[in-house]
Amino acid sequence: MWSLSKITDIIHSWLTETFNPTWTLIIEMVIVGVGVIGLFAVLGLILVIMERKVSAYMQIRLGPNRVGPKGMMQSMADTVKLLVKEGMTPDGADKFLFNFAPFIAMIVAMLLMAPIAFAKDFQIWDINIGVLYITAISSLNVIAILMAGWSSNNKYSLLGAMRSGAQIVSYELSAGLAILVIVVLTGSLQISDIVAAQANGWWIFKGWLPAWIAFLIFMIAVTAETNRAPFDLSEAESELTGGFHTEYSGMKFALFFLAEYINVFIVCGIGATLFLGGWMPFHIGNWEGFNHVMDYIPSSIWFFGKTFFLIFVIMWFRWTFPRLRIDQLLNLEWKYLLPIGMVNILLVTVIAILKWHF
Numbered sequence: 001m002w003s004l005s006k007i008t009d010i011i012h013s014w015l016t017e018t019f020n021p022t023w024t025l026i027i028e029m030v031i032v033g034v035g036v037i038g039l040f041a042v043l044g045l046i047l048v049i050m051e052r053k054v055s056a057y058m059q060i061r062l063g064p065n066r067v068g069p070k071g072m073m074q075s076m077a078d079t080v081k082l083l084v085k086e087g088m089t090p091d092g093a094d095k096f097l098f099n100f101a102p103f104i105a106m107i108v109a110m111l112l113m114a115p116i117a118f119a120k121d122f123q124i125w126d127i128n129i130g131v132l133y134i135t136a137i138s139s140l141n142v143i144a145i146l147m148a149g150w151s152s153n154n155k156y157s158l159l160g161a162m163r164s165g166a167q168i169v170s171y172e173l174s175a176g177l178a179i180l181v182i183v184v185l186t187g188s189l190q191i192s193d194i195v196a197a198q199a200n201g202w203w204i205f206k207g208w209l210p211a212w213i214a215f216l217i218f219m220i221a222v223t224a225e226t227n228r229a230p231f232d233l234s235e236a237e238s239e240l241t242g243g244f245h246t247e248y249s250g251m252k253f254a255l256f257f258l259a260e261y262i263n264v265f266i267v268c269g270i271g272a273t274l275f276l277g278g279w280m281p282f283h284i285g286n287w288e289g290f291n292h293v294m295d296y297i298p299s300s301i302w303f304f305g306k307t308f309f310l311i312f313v314i315m316w317f318r319w320t321f322p323r324l325r326i327d328q329l330l331n332l333e334w335k336y337l338l339p340i341g342m343v344n345i346l347l348v349t350v351i352a353i354l355k356w357h358f
Contacts, residue, residue: 087250160243
């Protein structure tokens with residue numbers, strides 16, 4: 001199977017030979033940081049145009065079609081517009097928190113990139129508690145939203161932030177229970193171990209019914225956590241004008257906008273890793289010939305293909321289901337998803353103990 005480890009080994013060897021260990025570590029951190037920022041920029045451009053084209057297709061219209069070939073440069077034009085637009089700060093706002101909130105949203109997104117395996121042997125930090133790290137760091141995103149809503153000194157922003165806080169805290173429970181199903185089946189919190197455990201088949205197939213239930217709960221919960229429709233109550237335009245970022249403009253608004261799309265990519269990458277094998281090709285048991293053919297496809301293509309498929313599904317949700325009311329949203333979590341998730345954990349524990357999975 002193709003591996004990107006040779007590239008990282010060459011860079012590390014050259015830096016080790018040229019600089020002392022301290023400078024080698026610093027330079028490697030800078031390279032990783034620049035790489036993540038570059039990935040953010042590219043993903044932002046791709047996901048925005050993808051969102052607009054997918055929505056246009058589902059509504060039987062063209063979507064962006066003026067800027068560039070078939071409108072593909074529309075995201076670049078939007079980026080330039082946001083860069084040159086003046087950033088306003090309301091008179092009654094807490095200026096420090098108001099300006100700091102967008103950066104917290106981006107910092108959280110950058111931290112979440114660390115344990116994700118983008119390809120075979122291509123991972124920023126293979127921490128042994130990778131799944132726990134992801135669930136812990138992702139919880140910090142609500143701080144940026146609450147900070148933005150409160151510091152804006154706007155009742156619509158505050159109401160949107162409070163809605164979002166209740167929504168994210170609630171749905172984190174179901175998302176956590178869904179992730180625990182895979183942890184129980186794998187017996188490890190480490191991302192590399194979870195991917196390696198799917199060498200003879202992805203967990204969504206090997207884990208029987210509990211894995212399917214966990215996958216459905218996970219997709220619903222992360223859609224709510226990322227404030228995507230039909231769970232976008234925190235920025236419901238018809239009620240709150242713009243939600244927690246009503247008062248933001250220019251680059252500060254762009255950072256929130258970008259963070260939302262990056263978070264969608266991250267949660268879909270995590271879903272692809274946990275349930276669909278991450279960078280692991282599609283293998284079927286002991287079918288050596290078939291598995292060998294699948295190994296010819298580069299691991300990075302497997303990872304990004306699965307991730308973008310899940311992103312498409314989340315975008316599909318937006319144009320299929322109507323927006324829920326806040327009481328319906330919380331009822332769905334506390335009365336349905338959470339009890340089902342808890343029963344599912346018991347079921348998968350029995351399956352794991354008796355080794356009934358493949």
